[in-house]
Amino acid sequence: MSEINSLSDITKNGLCIGCGICESIVGRETIKISMTKKGRLEPQEISPLSNENLNKIKKVCPGVLVEGLPKNEINKNSKFDLIWGYYHSLFYSWSTDSKIRFQSSTGGLLNGLSLYLLESKKVNFILHTGTDPQKPMRSISKYSHNKNELLSSGSCSRYGPASPLDKFHEALDLNQPFAFVGKPCDISAIRQLSKIDGRVNESCKYLLTLVCGGFGEFTKSQDFIESFNVKEENLEIFRYRGNGNPGKMYIKTDTGEEYDKDYNSFWGEESTWRVPFRCKICPDAIGESADVAALDTWPGGSPIGEDEGFNAAIVRTQRGLELLNNAIDAGYIKKGNSLSIEEISDFQPHQVKKKQAVFARHQGMKKNNLPTIETTGLRIKELYDLNDKEFNIKEEEGISKRVDKI
Ligand SMILES: Cc1cc2nc3c(=O)[nH]c(=O)nc-3n(C[C@H](O)[C@H](O)[C@H](O)COP(=O)(O)OP(=O)(O)OC[C@H]3O[C@@H](n4cnc5c(N)ncnc54)[C@H](O)[C@@H]3O)c2cc1C
Ligand code: SF4
Ligand code: SF4
Numbered sequence: 438m439s440e441i442n443s444l445s446d447i448t449k450n451g452l453c454i455g456c457g458i459c460e461s462i463v464g465r466e467t468i469k470i471s472m473t474k475k476g477r478l479e480p481q482e483i484s485p486l487s488n489e490n491l492n493k494i495k496k497v498c499p500g501v502l503v504e505g506l507p508k509n510e511i512n513k514n515s516k517f518d519l520i521w522g523y524y525h526s527l528f529y530s531w532s533t534d535s536k537i538r539f540q541s542s543t544g545g546l547l548n549g550l551s552l553y554l555l556e557s558k559k560v561n562f563i564l565h566t567g568t569d570p571q572k573p574m575r576s577i578s579k580y581s582h583n584k585n586e587l588l589s590s591g592s593c594s595r596y597g598p599a600s601p602l603d604k605f606h607e608a609l610d611l612n613q614p615f616a617f618v619g620k621p622c623d624i625s626a627i628r629q630l631s632k633i634d635g636r637v638n639e640s641c642k643y644l645l646t647l648v649c650g651g652f653g654e655f656t657k658s659q660d661f662i663e664s665f666n667v668k669e670e671n672l673e674i675f676r677y678r679g680n681g682n683p684g685k686m687y688i689k690t691d692t693g694e695e696y697d698k699d700y701n702s703f704w705g706e707e708s709t710w711r712v713p714f715r716c717k718i719c720p721d722a723i724g725e726s727a728d729v730a731a732l733d734t735w736p737g738g739s740p741i742g743e744d745e746g747f748n749a750a751i752v753r754t755q756r757g758l759e760l761l762n763n764a765i766d767a768g769y770i771k772k773g774n775s776l777s778i779e780e781i782s783d784f785q786p787h788q789v790k791k792k793q794a795v796f797a798r799h800q801g802m803k804k805n806n807l808p809t810i811e812t813t814g815l816r817i818k819e820l821y822d823l824n825d826k827e828f829n830i831k832e833e834e835g836i837s838k839r840v841d842k843i
Pocket of ligand 3: 651
């Protein structure tokens with residue numbers, strides 16, 4: 438069985454998602470995240486990585502291991518579902534701030550909770566992902582300290598490569614309370630880091646996430662602008678969605694030309710998404726270890742038109758429940774009807790299928806002598822055992838066919 442003995446064992450085997458925590462651990466003089474030719478953000482060793490640092494990275498990297506909700510976060514009030522894991526409650530929700538609701542990805546639940554945390558002074562800043570103001574097709578990790586910074590950061594769904602954790606240690610060094618908003622793989626890295634760095638739980642007070650189908654490699658965005666003969670250096674605005682729900686994929690050039698595409702026609706068939714290999718073998722794309730996970734609520738999984746934006750909230754921890762309740766009481770978040778786990782599955786059929794398929798995909802990697810992600814508490818083997826044999830064989834063979842394209 439192939440093992441991980443170097444940073445490049447993670448990247449060359451398609452296990453890296455570009456989260457940036459390795460760079461944050463050792464510093465930019467040793468590891469630098471940069472865009473690869475394939476359009477992924479990946480770390481490069483600039484100077485030799487010591488064994489000690491490699492071992493530290495292996496303890497947190499979401500390409501090496503991913504775990505479910507920490508046991509101490511599960512209590513007698515937690516409910517459980519084999520696909521969706523542990524949760525306290527499920528309900529429709531959205532930001533009561535009309536600007537946030539309009540600009541955000543869905544209904545602004547995550548930005549609305551971020552605003553509440555800032556204005557109630559529960560945290561000093563939010564570490565999240567926004568648009569690079571100089572190069573709007575690219576994403577950057579950023580700190581927001583107030584409503585203005587939150588709203589002006591282009592911080593709705595960024596469906597391209599991002600390294601949300603590249604400043605995580607810088608944030609810890611500030612020794613101030615903050616919240617992190619990012620993808621489930623980012624949250625996993627933070628949970629693992631908290632086991633070896635006591636400052637994480639001291640300072641990073643809330644972990645908020647989105648249910649995540651993966652992102653498109655940078656080449657997908659490049660092809661989009663090139664289809665209108667636009668060059669990256671001429672972009673003034675580049676938006677994947679938002680300004681409505683789902684809102685359009687939209688660009689504006691420095692000479693004022695505007696182009697857009699409907700959400701459904703941009704994403705279309707799953708086979709055209711160009712998601713990185715790591716996303717196809719993702720054992721937790723549903724934010725199992727976050728305090729709260731936000732998701733879209735389109736029956737069947739795709740929008741049939743524009744609406745005002747209705748998130749679903751999966752409240753996973755007691756801390757998440759208190760946060761939601763307080764934000765609702767303070768008037769920042771509107772709580773809609775309760776939801777059942779069956780409705781959540783109906784909104785996210787691709788997540789249900791992936792959760793059922795992922796163990797077979799890992800088996801396919803192992804059969805090809807490739808390392809894969811170590812998992813605990815994510816039930817992927819139990820789900821595999823419940824599947825039809827043909828389904829498992831198809832998934833295992835499917836990944837085997839893809840390994841030479843990693
Ligand atoms: C890569 C990706 C995949 C997605 N897949 C799904 C899916 O399968 N199902 C689904 O229901 N919804 C998916 N979404 C959309 C989004 O999760 C939902 O709309 C969710 O309900 C959040 O909506 P919101 O209005 O609360 O978000 P907002 O209030 O707009 O907040 C979005 C938050 O996400 C952060 N963020 C944006 N892009 C990134 C990124 N690339 N990396 C880390 N953090 C980021 C921002 O910093 C911001 O804090 C995806 C979004 C992304 C970025
Ligand atoms: S997934 Fe994150 S920690 Fe792992 S190698 Fe990639 S950037 Fe580094
Ligand atoms: S699908 Fe998984 S690996 Fe890919 S971006 Fe989403 S959470 Fe990360």
